[in-house]
Amino acid sequence: MEYYNNKINNLIEQLGALPGIGQKTAARLAFHIISMPKDAAARLAGSITDARENVRYCKTCCTLTDAEECPICKSAKRDHSTIMVVENSRDLAAYEKTGHYNGVYHVLHGVISPSRGIGPDDIKLKELISRLSGDVNEVIVATNPSVEGEATAMYISKLIKPIGVKVTRIASGVPVGGDLECIDEVTLLKALDYRVNM
DSSP states (O other): OOSSSSHHHHHHHHHSSSTTTHHHHHHHHHHHHHSSSSSHHHHHHHHHHHHHHEEETTTTTTEEESSSSOOOHOTTEEEEEEEESSHHHHHHHHTTTTTTEEEEEOOSSOOBGGGGGBGGTTHHHHHHHHHHSSSOOEEEEEOOOHHHHHHHOOOOOOOHGGGEEEEEOOOOTOOOOGGGGGEEEEHHHHHHHHOOOO
């Protein structure tokens, strides 16, 4: 039985399609949006449209940005000789919150996962390799400690070692099966401090 009209049902359905949003939360969000002042709802809709149209990959590290290059890559204060490789922009943000890493990043936008049909060409590995022709001394592989994250880390290590760049892996202070974005800053900092050679 339909409780609401088509426009309300459509809004609930669209919100429910977002990751981590169940039907109850989608309905609660939908009713909140409907009860917002029109100008606030218009700003929300506008910010979604603006982000979708203007956010792109940083030309250097592939994180999400609304400029050609992200603030981290543009910063002369960062150590551009050390690159931390992460799975997504949320993982980058998690490390930035520690306030202790001064290098730059490379965002893969995924991991190698043959079971899901994701191979090396489906993530930003070519872009990483092209960055190593500069003055890069170390690549820190900070993929999640999942089966796919570990496989991706090993693949990256095998690609980079012949180039002569030092490859390290974050230490196992990060729990196996955990997502970096959900881990506290102290654990992330310990994992970075006790990284090991691959």
